[in-house]
Amino acid sequence: MTEKVTTEYVTVTRNDEVYECFPDMTRLPSGDLMVIYRESESHEGYEYCNLVVRRSQDEGVTWSERQAIVEGPRAKEGREYVKYNCPRICALSDGRVAAICDENVFDVPREPERRRDIVIWWSEDDGRSWSEPVRTGIRPWLPDKIRELSDGTLLLGGQVVRDDTGLLTWHCCRSEDGGQSWSEPITIADDGQFHHCEGSIIELPGGELVCYMRENSHQGYPGYKCISRDTGLTWEGPYRTLMAGCERPVGGMLESGKVLVTYRSNMRGAACGKQNQFAYLETVESALEPERSKQQGRILMLDHDNNSRPDTGYSGWAQLRDGRVLCVYYIKREAPMAFIRGRFFSEEDF
Numbered sequence: 001m002t003e004k005v006t007t008e009y010v011t012v013t014r015n016d017e018v019y020e021c022f023p024d025m026t027r028l029p030s031g032d033l034m035v036i037y038r039e040s041e042s043h044e045g046y047e048y049c050n051l052v053v054r055r056s057q058d059e060g061v062t063w064s065e066r067q068a069i070v071e072g073p074r075a076k077e078g079r080e081y082v083k084y085n086c087p088r089i090c091a092l093s094d095g096r097v098a099a100i101c102d103e104n105v106f107d108v109p110r111e112p113e114r115r116r117d118i119v120i121w122w123s124e125d126d127g128r129s130w131s132e133p134v135r136t137g138i139r140p141w142l143p144d145k146i147r148e149l150s151d152g153t154l155l156l157g158g159q160v161v162r163d164d165t166g167l168l169t170w171h172c173c174r175s176e177d178g179g180q181s182w183s184e185p186i187t188i189a190d191d192g193q194f195h196h197c198e199g200s201i202i203e204l205p206g207g208e209l210v211c212y213m214r215e216n217s218h219q220g221y222p223g224y225k226c227i228s229r230d231t232g233l234t235w236e237g238p239y240r241t242l243m244a245g246c247e248r249p250v251g252g253m254l255e256s257g258k259v260l261v262t263y264r265s266n267m268r269g270a271a272c273g274k275q276n277q278f279a280y281l282e283t284v285e286s287a288l289e290p291e292r293s294k295q296q297g298r299i300l301m302l303d304h305d306n307n308s309r310p311d312t313g314y315s316g317w318a319q320l321r322d323g324r325v326l327c328v329y330y331i332k333r334e335a336p337m338a339f340i341r342g343r344f345f346s347e348e349d350f
Helices: none
Strands: 009-013 019-027 033-040 049-056 067-071 081-084 088-091 097-106 113-123 154-161 168-175 186-189 196-203 209-215 224-228 236-240 246-253 259-265 276-282 297-304 313-319 325-331 339-345
Touching: 019 325, 019 339, 033 088, 033 097, 033 325, 049 081, 049 097, 154 196, 168 209, 186 196, 186 209, 186 224, 209 246, 209 259, 246 313, 259 313, 259 325, 276 325, 297 325, 297 339
Parallel strands: 019 088, 019 313, 168 196, 196 246
Antiparallel strands: 009 339, 019 033, 033 049, 049 067, 081 097, 088 097, 097 113, 154 168, 168 186, 196 209, 209 224, 224 236, 246 259, 259 276, 276 297, 313 325, 325 339
8 A cells, every 4th residue: 555645735736927827637547657647828718728748657746747739839929829728637448548638619719609519538558649630619618527338338428508598408429339439419407597518427326327417607606517327418407516616627436436626616606716625424325315404415625716816726636545635726815827736635524
């Protein structure tokens, strides 16, 4: 067993001249950890966007130099501009690693987008080299990471704005051939009342799927969830959860058999906003419970952004060999630009 490290926080990367944001994390086939994130000039990323990975060979204590998957040119008037939004990363059971991101194409920066696609870069050597970008043609955007089910099916979630209501709705596409082709979007959450987006699908031990989602009305509503009992072909819900102000949830199963979700809590109050990173722990029974009053979970604050213009959240996490969890997220705190930070914690901390 790996010796327990007593450090509570770790800086994955900090460059005060670059806005480092929107991280995700996976454990590679080799056992190393890998983080992917975006470099840009700001949260909006209208000047340039790079997609970068870093590797840890010691359970998140130290991190390698940056390795760029994409280094985008600076935006110029009169030239097509490609903006990369939110990258995700995952390792599949066949040894491949998939880095994905939603790609937005503009004629010039800040004009209405002309094309949107979800792009995949594949690695077959443990994230050391990457393929040319593969455009999936998937219409939903701001994706979940690719989720591999126990039967080998791949699910890739994303959001769509309905033309008639203007509401955000959450969908997923299926692949039965290892990500070579994808189905038409399957609706997960579209209730005509709320903005459902930034979903995270997990498979429970019994084969059920739960999709935790952000509600984007900016009113501090709780996160919602939907449940599937047929590998994502149909969905029940949405149902309210105990995660108040939940934004960008990232869910998964722990070795203990409990469900962990990390998320940003944004209550939109005068003293709140994009300040607080949380973790939520619940049982499988609670995850499958539609009624909020019958759900049982515990919440842990991971970090607080005390910057005068706070901006934090958008996390990824992995369970370590000693049973603890490392959650990575972006934050500003005392820095002039956002950077990537990590927090080590365990179930006992709840």
